[in-house]
Amino acid sequence: MRDNSVLRKLLGLCVSTVVVVGRELVEAGDGGRSKLVVWVRRRARVRGRCGRCGAVAPWFDNGGGERRWRHIDMGMATCELVAEAPRVTCPEHGATVAEVSFARHDSAFSRAFEDLVVFDAIVSNKLAAAKRHGISWRAVDHMCIRVATEALGRIDLLEGLVAIAIDEVKYKKGHKYLTVVCDHLTGRVIWAARGRNKETVRTFFDALGEERAAQLQFVTCDGAEWIRSVITERAPEAIVCLDTFHLIGWATAALDEVRREEWNKLRRTGGAHSAKEFKGLRWMLLRNWENLSSKQKGTIRDLERANRRAFRAWQLKEELRDVMSMPLAAARRGLDSWLAYASRSRLAPFVKLARTIRHYRDSIEATLEWKLTNGIAESNNAAIGRIRSAARGFHDPESFITMIMLNRAGIAPQLPWAAAS
Numbered sequence: 001m002r003d004n005s006v007l008r009k010l011l012g013l014c015v016s017t018v019v020v021v022g023r024e025l026v027e028a029g030d031g032g033r034s035k036l037v038v039w040v041r042r043r044a045r046v047r048g049r050c051g052r053c054g055a056v057a058p059w060f061d062n063g064g065g066e067r068r069w070r071h072i073d074m075g076m077a078t079c080e081l082v083a084e085a086p087r088v089t090c091p092e093h094g095a096t097v098a099e100v101s102f103a104r105h106d107s108a109f110s111r112a113f114e115d116l117v118v119f120d121a122i123v124s125n126k127l128a129a130a131k132r133h134g135i136s137w138r139a140v141d142h143m144c145i146r147v148a149t150e151a152l153g154r155i156d157l158l159e160g161l162v163a164i165a166i167d168e169v170k171y172k173k174g175h176k177y178l179t180v181v182c183d184h185l186t187g188r189v190i191w192a193a194r195g196r197n198k199e200t201v202r203t204f205f206d207a208l209g210e211e212r213a214a215q216l217q218f219v220t221c222d223g224a225e226w227i228r229s230v231i232t233e234r235a236p237e238a239i240v241c242l243d244t245f246h247l248i249g250w251a252t253a254a255l256d257e258v259r260r261e262e263w264n265k266l267r268r269t270g271g272a273h274s275a276k277e278f279k280g281l282r283w284m285l286l287r288n289w290e291n292l293s294s295k296q297k298g299t300i301r302d303l304e305r306a307n308r309r310a311f312r313a314w315q316l317k318e319e320l321r322d323v324m325s326m327p328l329a330a331a332r333r334g335l336d337s338w339l340a341y342a343s344r345s346r347l348a349p350f351v352k353l354a355r356t357i358r359h360y361r362d363s364i365e366a367t368l369e370w371k372l373t374n375g376i377a378e379s380n381n382a383a384i385g386r387i388r389s390a391a392r393g394f395h396d397p398e399s400f401i402t403m404i405m406l407n408r409a410g411i412a413p414q415l416p417w418a419a420a421s
């Protein structure tokens with residue numbers, strides 16, 4: 001193999017489109033990294049294409065002469081590709097820089113380099129990826145947008161939807177929310193936008209279109225009326241299910257409210273020691289029974305004697321979880337007796353919850369009947385939470401949406417060598 005062919009292979013450049021014509025190792029004088037500069041050109045038989053749309057287009061002029069792209073590092077050295085960047089006349093875009101096979105349009109980095117950086121940004125975060133590759137945070141941010149935009153242009157995530165989940169996600173303190181839509185069958189996030197109101201949900205249905213909205217059979221969501229009313233308006237045929245994830249969340253919140261009331265009561269009556277002990281119970285009470293150690297289970301059993309109200313609240317939360325995992329007929333009976341018990345519990349938060357559950361009873365039974373369980377919403381919510389904390393919050397909602405899509409919509413780039421020829 002000739003040297004230039006070896007180099008071309010090492011650089012992962014495609015043999016059918018690119019020829020390596022020269023190279024030079026530029027030593028850094030100040031103790032910095034050396035740079036391998038590689039001159040390449042398009043193969044003569046490959047026709048010129050528009051950099052923006054890829055349409056075959058005739059030569060226009062030599063453009064701005066040589067251009068440079070940062071490529072994947074070669075050992076200890078960084079690497080730069082250099083090529084002529086002529087312009088072509090696209091019927092649609094006019095005089096445009098011709099497409100190069102190894103880089104996205106309007107980028108100072110090669111496609112492989114960008115894919116690698118975005119891959120790193122997804123598994124860690126943008127700042128870590130920026131440090132790792134010695135580029136700015138902003139450059140990483142732009143790469144994420146370019147990669148996501150390209151991928152989303154290739155596939156239509158809104159095609160063939162039958163069952164979806166609509167949910168809200170916080171992106172910043174002070175009631176800043178996104179609305180996120182997932183596909184129940186694939187588990188993927190398929191749409192996200194800033195805001196949580198009827199208008200946001202309508203924007204989703206606008207993108208979906210009337211015909212595809214009519215194909216929707218199930219929509220799961222929480223009790224939010226702003227979601228429900230738009231579903232009634234735009235997808236009247238769809239069965240609205242109440243997400244069990246949210247239902248259990250409400251019961252957990254009611255339990256926490258009871259616990260807090262009891263703790264305050266203890267504090268007021270001077271039981272400082274028991275109040276402190278009681279406060280420590282918080283996380284134990286909120287966890288699922290099967291995730292507790294036997295010592296923790298003992299503590300909860302002791303609670304039955306120590307504080308009957310808190311124990312009853314804990315029982316109600318656990319029983320509701322049980323009911324939601326039963327087969328339909330048993331769950332219906334279970335829900336009846338749960339509602340009766342909760343209404344008579346004399347625990348205000350649970351009396352209120354029983355009223356809410358009666359209000360959404362049809363949606364809850366639809367969930368039980370069609371087994372559209374909490375898995376999707378729960379795992380996506382957890383993943384979105386991880387994305388947010390990895391980035392230590394997002395100021396720009398669009399940037400957050402881009403990371404959610406790259407992470408959860410199945411459009412993350414492969415590592416460059418996975419596809420190298």
Ligand SMILES: [Zn+2]
Nearest residue numbers: 050053090093
């Ligand atoms: Zn074009």
